Amino acid sequence: DIQMTQSPSSLSASVGDRVTITCRASQSITIYLNWYQQKLGKAPKLLISAASSLQNGVPSRFSGSGSGTDFTLTISSLQPEDFATYYCQQTYSTPWTFGQGTKVEIK
């Protein structure tokens, strides 16, 4: 199975901060990497697919990059509504796997 490791597991940041979350795959997954945002009690929301393709309606302050084994999700200027948990996911090969999540909290 491909292991997905996110770092950090949690972070505290202020509104307006630039935030970067990394996701590392245990083997190459080319660009088969998706990012989700989950708020408490809600279903996850797809933010980015194929490592860097922003979904319709997702603010442009979110961006994704990377290929192979190393990926990043960047929020250029953190907004109050961005406080949530973020997950990466590989769909390169089954079993598809998620990272353990990164909780973004208010500083």
Added chain:
Amino acid sequence: EVQLVESGGGLVKPGGSLRLSCAASGFTFNHAWMSWVRQAPGKGLEWVGRIKSKTSGGTTDYATPVKGRFIISRDDSKNTLYLQMNSLKTEDTAVYSCTWATGTTLAFEIWGQGTMVTVSS
């Protein structure tokens, strides 16, 4: 409106069985690759398994912890996805959600609201 609605959750004893359903609407279900994802209380997301569309072979794949115990199936005439869960363990306690995998990288663009399964004696 594209929608997925799960049902069938509840309380079951260890070793028991349960079948979840996911009713789909607003998209061409018979062309869709569908997945189940679960989330234990206070924990992260865990992929359970996937079924391809019949035109892609209709095959299934499962996560290691559920392989041999869970079965995913679909009834395209009813636009419904199923998850048959057998030999349930306490560690299967979670909210189970169905998802529609779309696009080049089969990202989960659409999610249901989930149904809670509690395995306890």
